[in-house]
Amino acid sequence: MTTDTVARSAGGAAVGALDVTRLDLRLRRRATLGYAVGLALYTLAVVAIYPSFKGDSSLDKLVQSDPTMMAAFGVTGSLTSPVGWLNANIFNNFLPVVAVIVAIGYGAWCVAGQDEAGALAPVAALPLTRRSLVAQKGVALAAQLLPTMALTLCCVLLGRFFQLDVGVGELVTATCSIWLLGLGFGLLALVVGVRTGSRGLAIGVSSAVAAAAYLISSFASTISWIRPARFGSPFYWAVGADPLGGGLGAGDLAALVGLPLVLLAAAVVAMRQADLH
Amino acid sequence: MTDAVATSKLTKTFGRRRGVIDVDLRVGRGEVFGFLGPNGAGKSTTIRLMLGLYQPTSGDVAVLGRNPLVDGVAVRARLGYLPGELALFPRLTGREHLDWFSRARAMRSTKYRDELVERFAVELDRPVRALSKGNRQKIGIVLAFMHRPELLVLDEPTSGLDPLLQDEFARLLRETAADGRTVFLSSHELDEVQRIADRVAIIKEGRIVVTDGVEELRRSAPRTVEFAFARDVDPAAFSGIDGVRLIENVDHRIRLAFSGAIAPLLRVAAELEPVDMTARAADLEELFLTYYRDDVTTAEVAR
Numbered sequence: 001m002t003t004d005t006v007a008r009s010a011g012g013a014a015v016g017a018l019d020v021t022r023l024d025l026r027l028r029r030r031a032t033l034g035y036a037v038g039l040a041l042y043t044l045a046v047v048a049i050y051p052s053f054k055g056d057s058s059l060d061k062l063v064q065s066d067p068t069m070m071a072a073f074g075v076t077g078s079l080t081s082p083v084g085w086l087n088a089n090i091f092n093n094f095l096p097v098v099a100v101i102v103a104i105g106y107g108a109w110c111v112a113g114q115d116e117a118g119a120l121a122p123v124a125a126l127p128l129t130r131r132s133l134v135a136q137k138g139v140a141l142a143a144q145l146l147p148t149m150a151l152t153l154c155c156v157l158l159g160r161f162f163q164l165d166v167g168v169g170e171l172v173t174a175t176c177s178i179w180l181l182g183l184g185f186g187l188l189a190l191v192v193g194v195r196t197g198s199r200g201l202a203i204g205v206s207s208a209v210a211a212a213a214y215l216i217s218s219f220a221s222t223i224s225w226i227r228p229a230r231f232g233s234p235f236y237w238a239v240g241a242d243p244l245g246g247g248l249g250a251g252d253l254a255a256l257v258g259l260p261l262v263l264l265a266a267a268v269v270a271m272r273q274a275d276l277h
Numbered sequence: 278m279t280d281a282v283a284t285s286k287l288t289k290t291f292g293r294r295r296g297v298i299d300v301d302l303r304v305g306r307g308e309v310f311g312f313l314g315p316n317g318a319g320k321s322t323t324i325r326l327m328l329g330l331y332q333p334t335s336g337d338v339a340v341l342g343r344n345p346l347v348d349g350v351a352v353r354a355r356l357g358y359l360p361g362e363l364a365l366f367p368r369l370t371g372r373e374h375l376d377w378f379s380r381a382r383a384m385r386s387t388k389y390r391d392e393l394v395e396r397f398a399v400e401l402d403r404p405v406r407a408l409s410k411g412n413r414q415k416i417g418i419v420l421a422f423m424h425r426p427e428l429l430v431l432d433e434p435t436s437g438l439d440p441l442l443q444d445e446f447a448r449l450l451r452e453t454a455a456d457g458r459t460v461f462l463s464s465h466e467l468d469e470v471q472r473i474a475d476r477v478a479i480i481k482e483g484r485i486v487v488t489d490g491v492e493e494l495r496r497s498a499p500r501t502v503e504f505a506f507a508r509d510v511d512p513a514a515f516s517g518i519d520g521v522r523l524i525e526n527v528d529h530r531i532r533l534a535f536s537g538a539i540a541p542l543l544r545v546a547a548e549l550e551p552v553d554m555t556a557r558a559a560d561l562e563e564l565f566l567t568y569y570r571d572d573v574t575t576a577e578v579a580r
Contacts, residue, residue, distance in 0.1 A: 014383075015382070019380060022377075023377055026369075118363070119366055121364075122378075124330055127351070128350060129350055273332060275325070275331045275332060276330045277330070
């Protein structure tokens with residue numbers, strides 16, 4: 001007999017599989033919409049000004065003249081091609097950074113933050129397992145990145161009307177890889193939060209790791225001593241091989257999918273041992 | 278039927294910080310059990326261990342016959358909890374809280390919940406952050422009681438409630454007990470507990486110092502006696518008597534707390550030729566303070 005059926009036969013029902021997810025999404029509604037709308041407006045602007053820069057060869061010269069400097073901003077290769085333009089302005093920097101910020105914010109808040117505020121105890125005192133609690137937080141994390149990702153993707157698709165044509169399959173792949181990247185860092189923040197019970201530490205540690213991963217990925221192409229470290233950087237898995245240009249390899253994909261799974265398992269283990277207040 | 282709560286040598290430490298040590302508690306079904314102690318004594322820690330929110334360092338805890346760490350879902354389905362420092366979600370209204378928690382508990386009927394809302398005049402339409410502590414506490418009470426749990430675990434439930442609502446709450450507890458359900462109630466105020474509890478445990482610095490029925494405690498509680506003299510009297514005369522403690526000595530009046538027989542005390546007092554004497558009935562407050570007082574070691578009070 002499973003724990004659920006025991007509970008039901010004892011006259012009480014276990015908490016539904018998505019109840020906690022729904023609650024957290026409701027609590028984060030404003031932030032989620034804010035980020036999605038903000039990024040959509042930014043993407044529209046990037047898309048709309050593309051025709052003015054399309055023929056500007058001086059931009060490409062700029063990249064060639066100081067590749068290291070440009071790499072710091074996630075700019076590599078041609079700036080004036082559709083893929084190059086989108087990578088340089090959205091996919092190599094802005095979108096992944098926003099995704100990671102949103103994800104770390106939620107990951108640190110959803111257990112450590114709520115527990116520090118004393119709001120987790122009434123939920124944890126409901127008939128649900130620690131595993132379910134963590135899993136539902138994981139689903140909420142994935143779900144709350146979706147509006148930002150989907151709106152950005154739609155806005156990029158509008159690029160067809162601005163001479164900015166990229167393959168739909170590549171666009172979906174690139175967006176999904178960034179979504180998985182966000183998921184990874186969000187779950188890292190969740191794990192650190194559960195382990196330490198501190199929202200501040202969770203944000204600090206995972207932001208520091210994310211910043212290091214971003215710099216490694218960005219400079220890998222131009223600074224030789226950093227280059228070997230690129231395989232350890234989730235940013236590199238997500239954007240390093242240029243998914244928008246069709247470059248996401250099986251290894252990158254496996255790493256991007258594997259990292260959240262490993263971290264989710266770590267979060268479940270940590271949660272089982274955690275003291276909640 | 279198994280006890281509602283049974284702990285044995287339950288211990289929780291946080292690194293080098295003391296939580297609770299060797300807590301033995303037994304709460305029968307249908308009982309209103311008071312858990313008394315000053316702030317920081319370990320009341321909330323014990324409660325969180327009962328709910329499976331904390332992992333014990335050692336010892337055992339069984340709630341409704343099950344281990345809350347192993348069968349947490351089954352235990353918590355039959356339990357209602359009101360946390361001590363109740364923090365709800367600031368942006369949600371009371372109604373949103375009740376709706377979410379009712380759904381999460383898969384409650385089939387909200388009739389009793391709505392009765393409670395009316396009874397305690399719960400403010401439902403404003404965001405929780407705009408509510409006073411008392412109004413938030415009322416939402417917490419409804420959340421704990423609305424599914425008619427077999428066991429209610431209430432951590433300082435009346436904090437923030439005005440006296441009228443405290444009375445209403447006491448009535449609710451009596452109804453709950455009359456219904457055969459169990460109430461475990463923590464408090465740092467004796468008054469609250471002695472009004473409604475059948476039995477109490479007093480916890481001090483992480484250890485249970487006494488567990489007894491309220492009536493039994495009252496019988497053994499120190500009584501207070503006051504002697505008035507026509508002149509200054511040295512209270513040291515009373516210090517040699519077993520079970521006597523000086524409370525006050527002002528204006529030729531000496532107030533003493535004593536337990537046990539009164540004869541030895543009267544003999545000493547008579548020698549000093551008092552002009553008046555008043556005695557007060559057994560005072561649980563005085564007993565309670567005896568347990569609280571820092572200079573009394575756990576071993577002494579537990580004798």
